[in-house]
Amino acid sequence: MKPEHPILIFECANAHGGDAQVLKQTITRFAEIDYPEKHIKFQPLHPDRIALPDFSAYGIYQELFFEEGEWADIIDLADSRFDGVWLDIFDSYGVDILSRNIGRIAGIKLQSSVLENYEVITRLKDLSLSDTRLMINISGHELPSIERFAVFFAALEPAEIVLQLGFQDYPTRIEDTGLNKIAPLRAAFPGLTLCLADHAPAEDDLATIVPLLGVAAGCAMVEKHICLDRTGAKYDFHSALHPDEMRIVADRLAQLPAMSGVPFISDPEKNYLATTVQVPVAAHDLPEGSTLAFSDLIYRRTAQAGEPLSELMRAQGRPSVLGQPIGEGQTINASQFRPAKVGVIVACRMKSSRLKNKAVAPIAGRPSVERCLENCLMIDGADLVVLATSTLEDDAGLEDYTLDGRTRFWQGDPDDVIQRYLGACEAFGIDVVIRVTADCPVVSPEIAAALLERHFTSGADYTVAAQCAVGSGTEIINREALQRVIDLKGGAQHSEYMTWYFQNNTHIFKVETVDLPGDLVRDYRLTLDYPEDLELFSQLYERLARDGRDASLKNVFAVLDGDEQLANVNRHLSLSYRTDHDLISRLNKETKIDIG
Known part of the structure; x- marks a missing residue:
């Protein structure tokens, strides 16, 4: 022109x-x-x-x-x-x-x-x-x-x-x-x-x-x-x-x-x-302790004082959660956020049918649960680590495995893991949970940190990796979302499979699935449930100690990538929630939440 x-x-x-x-x-x-x-x-x-x-x-x-x-x-x-x-x-x-x-x-x-x-x-x-x-x-x-x-x-x-x-x-x-x-x-x-x-x-x-x-x-x-x-x-x-x-x-x-x-x-x-901008407005009631996602907001001109989305996302990314409930149709301000306390909660019980006392099974001379807790302490962004077990007498002895008090100890519901987690959140003031199970000795701090960052930038209720080696990943869950499961369901019969309550109810919960970079993804089995798993971990840690390397995911993958025989020690084993069709069918049905 x-x-x-x-x-x-x-x-x-x-x-x-x-x-x-x-x-x-x-x-x-x-x-x-x-x-x-x-x-x-x-x-x-x-x-x-x-x-x-x-x-x-x-x-x-x-x-x-x-x-x-x-x-x-x-x-x-x-x-x-x-x-x-x-x-x-x-x-x-x-x-x-x-x-x-x-x-x-x-x-x-x-x-x-x-x-x-x-x-x-x-x-x-x-x-x-x-x-x-x-x-x-x-x-x-x-x-x-x-x-x-x-x-x-x-x-x-x-x-x-x-x-x-x-x-x-x-x-x-x-x-x-x-x-x-x-x-x-x-x-x-x-x-x-x-x-x-x-x-x-x-x-x-x-x-x-x-x-x-x-x-x-x-x-x-x-x-x-x-x-x-x-x-x-x-x-x-x-x-x-x-x-x-x-x-x-x-x-x-x-x-x-x-x-x-x-x-x-x-x-x-x-x-x-300032007087004409369409500011974010709550599309529905937002509870205290939740995070903001695009789906939580509509945009309107209003006489209420509000702030642009960029300011709200900057506040949430500190990281923070809503410090007060926001009603539908109300604007939101950065001052309404409060710092989020992030806690790694490691679920652990002494009972185990396939591998007796696996929580304290020695891996290269050190109890399995302590290997897991050491990795959890290295997660960037986590304020504390809690070893969460049941109130049963058999589990009380796990307090001796808290790394000389570097991790906290909590005893809660023996069967309802969500209630146990909520009890730990209440006791230690946790807003956002990094969920770990103690049968994962090489759980990855790198994966946990990546998921945690995405959790706050996306405003999700629940964040998980799309794919990772079994036992290397974590899940990020808002405490408020855990409580919502209980409030809506009246309890959580299958709470040891709490993942299903979120992924089966995306009409209720904001689920964020993260594609991890290739160097953090493999198809190895890195969870402890069978004698073959213990054999793999024992050889793995002995090899790492011999080479003077720590148990970072990069070093773990380097060993297994270079030793197919070791990687195949437990490859034939499967996870019941992935292969048991009766269990999968029952979970799909019984974890669904109908809100009418």
Whole structure:
């Protein structure tokens, strides 16, 4: 596009006041203007999808609402008179209008206040935008954020990414036209098209000059508000030009200094974003002690104080959990998070039918459970390690294996492992559990740390590796989610298989499955349940000690990769919850939670 012939977008906005006939008259009248690359833009929105009823403009949004059939007629008329039709997408209703008319839509625009609305983004991902331009308004955002948005929205594969500068105040000051941003944006994004949304006061002569200055500075597109009559328009008339004014180009370069020399983001612009941004709102009740995922949130304009998603994710990543319950429809603030106490809870019992007293079976001269606890103490991000056993007398002696007090000791329910875990959480103030079973002498601190990091970034209730060597992995579980199993199920009959309660109820729990890097994944059996397992571990540790290496997963794999005979010592053994079809069928049925 040559600078002397920019695309000129006639922004109808809401000067029509909710009257479809007025909007159609506007289309017809402005279509008479002779201009190459003449486009027109509309703002379809739904009051309940853009805001909550407590927002000051909610009543106005109700007044401006058009049904889908009305929008079809409006778009059809515009498409016959203009070179391109654009839509401002504020909410999921705008996506509905886009999807039903996409063959006639040249481009869509996302206001700066919508760029983190994942309701809208998720819907747009379902559409093919290969023939549709995507314009991102970047008002209120610094260059690093703009770069992040440009890369993010490029993944939607639109026909073109356009960066738009300029925001509307009522009225907008000359100093806030945004001409000062054009040079930095061109330098930072040389491959992207720039569009100037000019909202200079309509009564000022500069309203017809600023677009020319924007083009001269490097913008290939210009957006201007229009209306039939400013005196009769109820909304969006401050910068709207009459048909005759849209034909005028005047030379007022003498006033250029008034348009430059201001900060990249002015105070009114900051206020604009702060007062119009769609902030995360709880999509449902969020209990104390839980973590936030995208699925927990909707995005609305509201009178409540709220913070952007990026701030909430930064707070949660410290790591933290919600320090108080959040009700449905309430905003969330970083101050409502509290530091999460992360505890490794190692379940251990002395009873074992296939390998007697396996918890204290010696592996190269050291009890199996102590090998496991040593690895657990090396997990980055864990605040403490708890050896959790039952209240039965046979298990009391396990307190002697807590590595001279470096790990805590807890006795709880003999049969209900979830209740035992909850008891340990209550006793030691644990919010997030790294679940380990004591029959895993070489449990991997590297895998546990990777899962823990993903747990907080994803906001999951339960996080697990997609694949890893049996006995090397862990599971990350929110204490709140464990309690929810008990509250919803009334108990956990098969709690030793607690994994099933989460993976079989993804309609209730947020489950995150992590693909680990290849160097942490093998198909070896590294759990202690049979004499053959003990034989493998004994030889493995003797080999590591002889070579002066520790029992890191890297070193364990190096030994087994190089000794097929050793790796095959226990390869023929299987896990009942993977091969016993009767057990699997029973677990699938009895761990399901029906919430009605």
